[in-house]
Amino acid sequence: MTSSRVVQLPQKLTPASVSKFGCDLHALGPAGGFVFDFGHQRWFPPFSMVLLAMHLRRFRERHPQAEFYARNFENHGYAAHMGFFKTFGLDHGNAPGEALGSPTHVPIQSIRRSELVEQASKAYVEIGVTIEKKAASLSSILTQTETGILHDTLTYSIREILRNVFEHSDAEELFICAQHWPSRHEVEVGIVDAGIGIRAGLAKNPSFQFETDRESLHAALMPGVSGNIRAGKGSDPWRNTGYGLYMTNRICRAGGCFFICSGDAGLWLEGKRKLDVPSDLRGTAVRLFLDTSQLVDLRDRLAGFHKDGIRAAREIRGANRSYASAASQMLTRDFR
Template sequence: MKYSMPSSLDLLGSLDLTLELEALANDSEYVFDHARLSRVEPFGMLLAGAKIRDFVASHEEANHADVNFRQHTYAGHMGFFQSILQDFGKKPGEASGSSRYIPITEILVEDMRKEAGGSSELRIKNIEREAYKLAVVLSQRNDDLCEYLTYSIRELIRNIVEHSKAKSIWIAGQYWPTDNLVEISIMDQGLGIQCTLSRNPKLKINNDRDALFLSIEPGITRKGHLKIDPYDEWANTGYGLYMTSSICQRGGDFAICSGDSCLYLNENINKMYSAAFSGTAIRMRINTRRISKLTQDLKMLLQEGERLARHNSKQAVLSASKISRILAN
């Protein structure tokens, strides 16, 4: 059976790919044809790569092949084809990267734990090191924005390490100067948002859609004191997704995909798309022309987060329908 890759591995193209592969009938051979593929983006490569790897693993008795892919040198340089088990281009993490791009990189959670040697302090510093790499690209070296993004992305990576039971964290990023656009993406193939948040008895979660809306609320995954300190090296505040989604929503757009749903946010809308992905994938985008304005809004976003967290803490049971941030859109 031949499967034609989408013309664009952007947000919508990669979501379509997950649904199409999920619906493919069983066969003895699958040929992935890349002839139509013309554009690839970090999120799309991470999500498509994960879905294709899962598909190959779940159809291990079939033969798998790729055709018409050698012209895609950018995707090869970024590590996409090696990530889908095709011996072409660089391996994930092999390209050097720069302030303009981060190649597809796999960070093994077990290696991160071993490097820390059981030290919580070293583990957090290792996580912060990876977060800083992503924040530098996303902020395009704006110091204030980079500091807040480092803190927020650190929380996202820390949650993967501590709660998702994922074996790996996958990252990638790209800055397109002519489009004034920068994107970074983070993905894991762990338990997924719904399974992780369902451990909290205060949350009413009926489906993946509810879980995604709840996940971007401040303080949802945190217990105890509500006040946030962005310079506290130890506190796991539960503000990581709130801050990254709020920053990107005001200055670009944000997407988070888990299970059968993908939540997309920008300044004007929130929209839910269908998906088929076991794990969590996050896309953060910023229009670089808006970075200066964003830096002026950072403290306001934190204050708003504290207000929302206080509001949510007063709810005996919190459901997606009670989230004021959603109702305000």
């Protein structure tokens, strides 16, 4: 076994650079120790911060015999406040969920399946209702309001990603981090889990047995594609139909961009542009980025996306060709 090895973080923490760093990191061989150099001035965006933390956490798990050291971490007060360092095990700054949010950001926090189930049980409601309330609460922190197009869009988008994680990934926990820049008309939300990943999730359905993570990732964003063989069946408004990721990525692409990675595949979507990004992630990570100046009425937008989805699903073998669930078609407040 070799002596300690120095690992430098990327200078710019973009989704693509962090994803590539994860590939390089997990390709490293064993060593007696690893020294992670966090450098000097560096901006930690919400998604990149939580994705990077999950890569570092996994790396430590894969090298249980190695010693781990950090240097220059004291230079990053914002990341420390947001819970970045303690998310992967460095005793510095706040723990996930410890820091209070502000009118502009939601620090890294853990959302556990068991807590959502317990809340639903106590209130005698479906878990989908507790997920809805959690998403609305996070949106209210970012927007400082409980109404309006931005609040509705964020609540819808966060809710659909949370539902997707807990319905398909087998993950018991996910991490979320978000920030709103009103003067720049931008909102970014990052959600990462360490579940079974997109390909294994879809493989629960015999119709979607893909050989690569890339194929499964592209398929998962198509309408009606789900690992649940009962997708679209039943009358429960929270039933799985395979339209959650499709509707959410359409919202982001219409006014911003969408990034998702799982296994060895990543995909950046912006307008009609698609870009494959290398990845090495156990689980799934999703970045929602919205240009708030481009938002229009969500109700009309969802209706249009839904019609497009139904038409497209007819061309996809094994897809749910009926309708998206009520939850994936419209705002929850419309059917409460």
